[in-house]
Amino acid sequence: xxxxxxxxxxxxxxxxxxxxxxxxxxxxxxxxxxxxxxxxxxxxxxxxxxxxxxxxxxxxxxxxxxxxxxxxxxxxxxxxxxxxxxxxxxxxxxxxxxxxxxxxxxxxxxxxxxxxxxxxxxxxxxxxxxxxxxxxxxxxxxxxxxxxxxxxxxxxxxxxxxxxxxxxxxxxxxxxxxxxxxxxxxxxxxxxxxxxxxxxxxxxxxxxxxxxxxxxxxxxxxxxxxxxxxxxxxxxxxxxxxxxxxxxxxxxxxxxxxxxxxx
Numbered sequence: 001x002x003x004x005x006x007x008x009x010x011x012x013x014x015x016x017x018x019x020x021x022x023x024x025x026x027x028x029x030x031x032x033x034x035x036x037x038x039x040x041x042x043x044x045x046x047x048x049x050x051x052x053x054x055x056x057x058x059x060x061x062x063x064x065x066x067x068x069x070x071x072x073x074x075x076x077x078x079x080x081x082x083x084x085x086x087x088x089x090x091x092x093x094x095x096x097x098x099x100x101x102x103x104x105x106x107x108x109x110x111x112x113x114x115x116x117x118x119x120x121x122x123x124x125x126x127x128x129x130x131x132x133x134x135x136x137x138x139x140x141x142x143x144x145x146x147x148x149x150x151x152x153x154x155x156x157x158x159x160x161x162x163x164x165x166x167x168x169x170x171x172x173x174x175x176x177x178x179x180x181x182x183x184x185x186x187x188x189x190x191x192x193x194x195x196x197x198x199x200x201x202x203x204x205x206x207x208x209x210x211x212x213x214x215x216x217x218x219x220x221x222x223x224x225x226x227x228x229x230x231x232x233x234x235x236x237x238x239x240x241x242x243x244x245x246x247x248x249x250x251x252x253x254x255x256x257x258x259x260x261x262x263x
Contacts, residue, residue, distance in 0.1 A: 035075065063125075097114075105129050111163060143179045146258075151254040169251045177229070180224070187203040187233075206236065223237075
């Protein structure tokens with residue numbers, strides 16, 4: 001800049017351009033210092049350690065409110081994420097990662113997440129955002145299946161509203177179940193499209209559903225899905241369930257499915 005670009009600009013625009021550039025640079029430094037101070041103040045007031053309850057709230061995780069963060073100007077949101085990564089994770093995020101994290105917090109679903117690097121992951125949890133350590137297993141997941149009796153359709157709906165569990169009619173499931181990453185080209189028959197779900201009719205491309213739900217592009221593929229023995233997708237955690245094996249008034253045994261981080 002000093003030895004090549006500025007001399008060229010002086011030749012074109014005169015000697016005064018050098019002073020103007022230095023003045024502009026000083027203003028940008030002052031703005032950056034101001035943003036650093038505001039970000040540090042916001043982090044002190046709003047970013048808290050988690051109490052360590054539950055499998056997602058692992059030791060060392062910290063959390064902040066999505067609504068409070070989303071109300072900040074875009075430039076300050078990015079600075080908050082950058083300082084959080086620098087100071088608490090030991091990560092130096094590039095612009096692409098900062099944009100992805102900001103998009104997850106603003107527009108991601110209740111379980112949307114993105115790798116932040118060095119064994120950390122940014123993850124939505126309904127109205128909160130967590131930075132959680134993925135651990136040496138790289139954030140593996142496992143499926144928990146629990147069979148229960150006496151669950152009504154209304155109770156199944158309330159369980160599903162939390163986003164981390166789904167209820168199915170155990171007698172109508174084709175076992176064994178499996179968890180695999182979501183892939184391009186996957187299709188699902190959304191719940192409410194009709195009974196059964198085995199026919200091609202009524203199916204919809206998962207990509208279209210994720211776009212409708214405003215799931216960020218970087219978080220669409222690779223997220224876990226639960227499939228039955230025939231390979232049909234039963235449930236995309238945090239997004240939707242299929243029309244397979246719905247709980248009805250005739251259901252005698254309910255299969256309650258949960259996805260959790262593997263140990």
